[in-house]
Amino acid sequence: SKPSFSNANFPTTPEGRTYHLGTKGGEVANRILSVGATQRAELLSKLLDPPPNGGQLFRYLSSRGFLTVTGEYQGTPISIVSTQMGMPNMDFVVRECRAVVEGPMAVVRLGTCGALQPPASLGQLIIAHSSINIRRNPDAWSDLSTASMLPAYMFTLPVQADPHIVRLLAEEASSTMGASNVISGLNATADSFYSSQGRVGGNFDDRNEGLIEEMCEKYPDMVSLEMETFHLLDMARCSGGRVRAAGMCLALADRKSNEMLEYARLEQLEVEAGLAALRALIKTDLD
Numbered sequence: 585s586k587p588s589f590s591n592a593n594f595p596t597t598p599e600g601r602t603y604h605l606g607t608k609g610g611e612v613a614n615r616i617l618s619v620g621a622t623q624r625a626e627l628l629s630k631l632l633d634p635p636p637n638g639g640q641l642f643r644y645l646s647s648r649g650f651l652t653v654t655g656e657y658q659g660t661p662i663s664i665v666s667t668q669m670g671m672p673n674m675d676f677v678v679r680e681c682r683a684v685v686e687g688p689m690a691v692v693r694l695g696t697c698g699a700l701q702p703p704a705s706l707g708q709l710i711i712a713h714s715s716i717n718i719r720r721n722p723d724a725w726s727d728l729s730t731a732s733m734l735p736a737y738m739f740t741l742p743v744q745a746d747p748h749i750v751r752l753l754a755e756e757a758s759s760t761m762g763a764s765n766v767i768s769g770l771n772a773t774a775d776s777f778y779s780s781q782g783r784v785g786g787n788f789d790d791r792n793e794g795l796i797e798e799m800c801e802k803y804p805d806m807v808s809l810e811m812e813t814f815h816l817l818d819m820a821r822c823s824g825g826r827v828r829a830a831g832m833c834l835a836l837a838d839r840k841s842n843e844m845l846e847y848a849r850l851e852q853l854e855v856e857a858g859l860a861a862l863r864a865l866i867k868t869d870l871d
């Protein structure tokens with residue numbers, strides 16, 4: 585039967601389970617690896633230490649499809665949380681994990697992205713030293729006469745990732761994947777996989793034909809396009825120092841050639857990048 589929730593401001597069950605992730609105090613570690621796909625969470629959970637006495641890792645799959653797996657990596661507690669896609673889902677993960685964890689937190693996102701421009705290329709791991717948000721501006725489509733003046737897409741100022749975690753990720757990823765397969769740069773988090781990432785098609789009036797070019801011109805350092813990192817870094821910025829965060833992603837789409845990475849190659853890269861994330865997380869100083 586469905587549990588009942590109280591307090592519409594921040595709904596929890598009587599035992600303290602959150603509304604979307606469904607976890608409660610004691611079930612989530614201070615160090616969190618946020619991954620997009622549930623399958624990736626399952627895959628990377630195999631890298632955690634085998635639980636003592638033949639036991640099982642803690643697992644909770646919420647009714648909304650968020651999977652939390654908690655265990656240890658080399659003796660340090662870690663949770664792997666499947667975050668699904670987009671900023672609202674990242675919002676659930678950061679806020680609901682923050683609500684059930686005591687003390688300082690470190691969150692690393694390992695996702696996938698499009699490679700925007702050189703030096704980014706297919707199959708690389710791209711670490712975001714900072715991120716901007718690109719969103720479609722619906723007012724530009726308004727019938728009001730002033731709307732034609734408005735830009736169809738809006739770019740925010742950058743937000744920085746935690747420099748300590750970024751450095752650890754770069755070191756660890758260079759060792760698991762080879763330094764030539766790891767770059768860092770400015771990320772862009774979009775509010776759509778399609779319109780605000782410059783994908784064109786005939787079904788909607790997206791006015792985004794020049795968007796990729798505009799991004800490259802305005803931000804020569806912009807390398808990756810995805811849908812979550814900016815919000816993670818923005819939440820960390822607003823956490824009063826209680827959440828430190830960084831994001832990185834595997835480039836599986838090339839936005840110049842429109843080539844895509846073969847799926848078979850992705851799994852190996854996910855393991856190498858996941859290992860780097862776990863190693864960086866346990867080395868992250870939380871005090």
Ligand code: DUR
Nearest residue numbers: 669670696697698809810811837
């Ligand atoms: N993603 C993108 N754009 C790409 C490749 C991957 O947004 O070109 C990421 C972010 C999102 C999911 O979670 O993958 C969308 O397929």
